[in-house]
Amino acid sequence: MTAKIQLIGVKKRFGPKVVLDGIDLTIEKGSSLVVIGGSGTGKSVMIKSVLGILTPDEGTILVDGQDVTHLRGAARDPVMKKFGMLFQGAALFDSLPVWENVAFGLIQGRGMARAKAKDVAIQKLAKVGLSEDVAYLSPAELSGGMQKRVGLARAIAADPEIIFFDEPTTGLDPIMADVINELIVSTVKDVGATTLSITHDMASARKISDHIAMIYQGRIIWSGPTSQIDHSGNPYVDQFIHGRAEGPIKMAVKA
Amino acid sequence: MNILAGIGRAVLGLLADIGRLTAFTGRTLAACVSPPIYGRLIAIQVLRIGYFSLPVVGLTAFFTGGALALQIYLGGNRYGAEAIVPQIVVLGITRELGPVIAGLMVAGRVAAAIAAEIGTMKVSEQIDALTTLATNPMKYLVVPRLVAAVLSMPILVGIADSIGVFGGYVVSTQSLGFTGSIYLKNTVDFATRQDINSGLIKAAVFGFIIALMGCYHGFNSKGGAQGVGAATTAAVVSSSILILAANYLLTSILFHT
Incomplete structure (x- = not known):
């Protein structure tokens, strides 16, 4: 197994607030890692650092062994083309119809002809269970679950090597959440991608991962195969996966 | 000591802010000159920034020209x-009021719209x-918004100039007793190319300011609806102030006074 993504001692502060305090994490090629952790523990900041939307203060991020920590501008483009991402709120472009959202990375990022990109978009929409008539609607006309599906179709449109999922089931009813989980598993298998997800939904985490890591106070405090999550022997992990208010993790009421 | 600390913090x-804005302007200009350039998006923005501003710019120019004629008549x-x-x-219209009135109206319309749109895109x-x-x-x-604003504003102001002069013409001929043909002849004979070009x-420049302020505040909006609202306000206020300041500066440069 080779490492697809590697984070070594990644630190990030915002003013006096330390968000990432030395993250070490390795994601093997073809594996699906879910990072669990409470709200405000730095999960999103970690993903945005890998994507280059944020720059870490210290540490190194490797993608396919290449140091991408400070790669910016045109030099970053080939790296960005390896990624696809499903955002928490889907983050669809509301000025464009659904099919153009899905085809966006193909048309703008890769210069594919619009007609051809549209065919690909409609195929990808079919993969997430949406029919062709949805393609011509605007994102505002869709329900939350459908927006997530379109977001998923957009993330896989260019057959990326790596897909990130930011809270894929947040804000969905339990049935729709499971539908999205199933779609994530099947589409990922389909494109053979390496995935990194962040969530606090344990049902989702168990379903879409083969490895789980827990982040707490800006550090990875436990990681292992999903099958071992119930026998971690780590009181923090136990408290989190069982959702207990009592335990070593104290919820800070004030941010 | 607290007063000093407060002054220090403000400074x-x-x-x-100046540093952030300078860096943003630099990145924008660098993006303007390197491919890809999205022609289709520029065309859409010309429509939204330029064409849809025509009614509001035309109306304000007309009334401004009318009021100007009235005041000059009374003063003269x-x-x-x-x-x-x-x-x-x-x-007055070609040198000052045309560009300033159009600039302020477009700042209210366009800088606000740009900041709100980009701000919402940022927070979502x-x-x-x-x-x-x-x-x-x-x-x-x-880039598309900036290019479109810089291209559209001179055209808008050209139209505002014509409508502003027409406003003065209507008031002068209808209620001040001027003869139409003589009014027009005096207008055409007196105005020089430099008067119009300076405007x-x-x-x-105002188009550049408007698009830059809209984009900058949109990109730097934080939080949810409130943050977008604050960004919109900041875009309109800062672009209006910068337009008036730049107007003074340009007048003193262009007319060597």
């Missing part, structure tokens, strides 16, 4: 110089999404 904040009357109305109207992670789709947000969002140069 540091101002310097940080004190010295028996009321015949100078057409000359001063065309000078659409700008991050652009990055993950291998698209540079500066090129995709900022058009100003217009291009």
Whole structure:
């Protein structure tokens, strides 16, 4: 197994607030890692650092062994083309119809002809269970679950090597959440991608991962195969996966 | 000591803002000159920034020209110089009022719309999404708006100049007793190419200011609806102030006074 993504001692502060305090994490090629952790523990900041939307203060991020920590501008483009991402709120472009959202990375990022990109978009929409008539609607006309599906179709449109999922089931009813989980598993298998997800939904985490890591106070405090999550022997992990208010993790009421 | 600390904080904040804005302007200009250039998006923005601003710019120019004619007539009357109305109207409109009125109206319309749109895209992670789709947000969002504003504003001001002069003409001929043909002849004979060009140069600069302020405040909006609201306000206020300041500066440069 080779490492697809590697984070070594990644630190990030915002003013006096330390968000990432030395993250070490390795994601093997073809594996699906879910990072669990409470709200405000730095999960999103970690993903945005890998994507280059944020720059870490210290540490190194490797993608396919290449140091991408400070790669910016045109030099970053080939790296960005390896990624696809499903955002928490889907983050669809509301000025464009659904099919153009899905085809966006193909048309703008890769210069594919619009007609051809549209065919690909409609195929990808079919993969997430949406029919062709949805393609011509605007994102505002869709329900939350459908927006997530379109977001998923957009993330896989260019057959990326790596897909990130930011809270894929947040804000969905339990049935729709499971539908999205199933779609994530099947589409990922389909494109053979390496995935990194962040969530606090344990049902989702168990379903879409083969490895789980827990982040707490800006550090990875436990990681292992999903099958071992119930026998971690780590009181923090136990408290989190069982959702207990009592335990070593104290919820800070004030941010 | 607390007063000094407060002053220090304000000064540091101002310097940080100036630094951020300078860096943003630099990145924007760099994005303007490197491919890809999205022609289709520029065309859409010309329509939204330029064409849809025509009614509001035209109306304000018309009334401004009318009021200007009235005031010059009343003021000139004190010295028996009321015949100078057409000359001063065309000078005032083309040099100052056309570009400034159009600039302020477009700032209210367009800077606000740009800041609100980009701000909403920012807080709903659409700008991050652009990055993950291998698209540079500066090129995709900022450059088309900036280019469109710089191209549209001189055309808008050219039209505002004509309508403003026409406003003065209507008031002068209808209620001040001027003869139409003489009014027009005086206008055309008096106005020089430099009067008109100076206004058009100003217009291009104002267009740059409006789009830049809208984009900058949109990109730096934080939080949810409140943050977008604050960004919109800041875009309109800062672009209006910068337009008036730049207008003074350009007048003193262009007319060597």
